[in-house]
Amino acid sequence: MDKIESFISAAANFVWGIPLLVLVMGGGIFFMFYSGFAPFSYFRHALDVLRGKYDDPDAPGDVSHFQALSGALAATIGMGNVSGVAIAIVMGGPGVIFWMWVSAFFGMATKFFTCTLAVMYRGKDSNGDVQGGPMYVITEGLGKKWKPLAVFFSVFCFFGATPIFQANQVIQVTNDVLLTPAGFTWAGSFGSNLVMGLAITALTCLVIFGGIKRIGLVASRIVPFMVVLYMACVLYIMGIHFFDIPHIFGMILSDAFTAKAAMGGAIGALIIEGAKRASFSNEAGIGTAPLMHGASKTKEPVREGLVAMMGPAIDTLIVCTLTGFAILATNVWQTTDTNGITLTGKAFEAAMPTVGPFLLFLCVLIFGFTTLFSYSYYGTKCVSFLAGAKYAHYFNYWYVSIIIVGSITTLTMVVDFINVMFGLMAIPTMVGAILLAPKVKAAANDYFGRVKRGELVKQS
Structure with missing residues (x-):
């Protein structure tokens, strides 16, 4: 097991090297400047779209703009925001938060481009149903000769869109908050974790076998509350x-350019850690969000891009920042050797003795399960693309079995495995988006022109 863990760790470090950093973060910078920052000028319009002001019940798709964003946020606002930030601070020190901000800021432009393309180049599965996502963007937008790149994405998304991290951390917080304080000596044992993994599996099955409409409905009701x-x-x-707060800001900014707290002055390593954790939390450029936003009911691709753009802002710039501030303010990152959800739990306990861990426990349950629901949808779309729609539902059986694997696997192995899969998924997603960027810019110019001329009709 140690050899497997070492191999996966080495693979994660290899995948998330300078080339991928240039592709993901450099691609986001390119999108931001190439668009002329135009999407940010229409933030109020994006809110109107999100509120349903421009909804068309006859438009193709399965879910509303709000449900699409909620479903995507259900997948991204999860354990990456609670556990992932704690891991980032332990790995890179306070300065890593600054580079998460930078990555998320440019990630907003990435989301705008990738999710606009997800609607612009929707394809059809073997049942004739309209589908969106990087694999369809590649085959419909770039042509059939690029299909190997689409297959590349689908294969690694099959393994990346798994619930091992969420299951692992839900069980960890259950042990930390409920079982261990209650004196259960078997808390954290293989048998105990396995039983909880089976319970999580049963609850997940109640939602995911209902398909995207049930996932969208559940997410739209739970996500606002959990946030x-x-x-x-x-x-x-x-x-x-x-x-x-001023001291915390100063600590983040100074450490971002010295990396003295944890990275030994290696600024490049700190930037990579920040980009990696931001990608893990908001998934900009990874390709999962376009799978959800591609199901939106709309005939206007740019609208969905505007809605999707809010994802990194909510996820990383707000939620991750708050988590990081809580950990830094309580100073638990320097007074304990814990990691992941346990470290965040220490911060809550330090600030709110007795009640704090239970509030975090409730949040984590919601975060964990909403992510579990959404990720299953991503995997079924990949199977549908690779093998045909009639086989898509078989992914859910594989999916729920992986919950059990995550329940009994170490946190380090789980995080490294997800990092490898996400990094490999980013390659086809970003390559396709960069090559098709002129199409998005042309569509955006046309759409924003109609907005200025008042040619778009709002729903009453």
């Missing part, structure tokens, strides 16, 4: 450490 609850908890922590 508000978690933000309220972290804002409370920030409130009692209000006068420490």
Whole structure:
């Protein structure tokens, strides 16, 4: 097992090298400047789209703009925001948060381009149903000769869109908050984790076998609540450490350019760590969000790009930042050798004794399960593309079995495995988006021109 863990760790370091950093972060910078920052000028319009002001019930697709964003956020606002930020701080120190901000800022432009393309180049599966995602963007936008790149994405998404991290951390927080304090000596044992993994599997099955419409419905109802609850908890922590905020900002900014806290002065390594953790949290450029946004009911691709653009802002710039501030404000990252969800739990306990860990436990359950629901949809679309729609539902059986694997696997192995898969998924996603960027710019110029001329009709 140690040899496997070492191999996966080495693979993660290899995949997330300078070339991939240039592709993901450099691609985001390119998208931002190539668009002329135009999407940000229409943020209020994007909110109107999200609120359903321009919904067309007769448009192709399966879910509303709001449900598509909720479904994508259900997958991204999850354990990456709670555990992932803790891991990032332990690995890279406070400065890693700054590079997460940078990556997320340009990631907003990446989401705009990739999710606009997901609607612009929707294809049809073997049943004739309209589908969106990087594999269809590549085959429909670039042509059939590029299909090997689409297959490349689908294969690694099959393994990347798995629930091992979420299952692992839900069980960890259950052990930390409920079982261990209650004196259960078997907490954290193989048998205990296996039983909880089976319970998580059963609950997940109730939702994922209902398909995208049930996932979208559940996500649209749960995601707003989970974000508000978690933000309220972290804002409370920030409130009692209000006068420490300037110091925290200063610590983040100074460490971002020295890396002295954890990376030994290796700025490049710190930037890679920030980009990697931002990608893990908001998935900009990875290709999972276009799978969800491609199912949106709309005839206007740019609208979905505008809605999708909000994802990294909500996910990383707000939620991840709050998590990072809570950990830094309580100073638990320097006083304990814990990692992942356990470290975040220490921050909640330090700020809100007794009640804090239970509030985090509730948040984590919601975060974990909503991510579990959404990821299953991503995998079924990959199987549908690779083998045909009639085989898509078989992915769910594979999917729920992987929950059990995540329940009994170490955190380090789980994180490294996901990093490898996400990094490989980013290659076809970003290559396709960069090659088709002129198509998005032309569509955006046309759409924003119609917005200025008042030619778009709002729904009453």
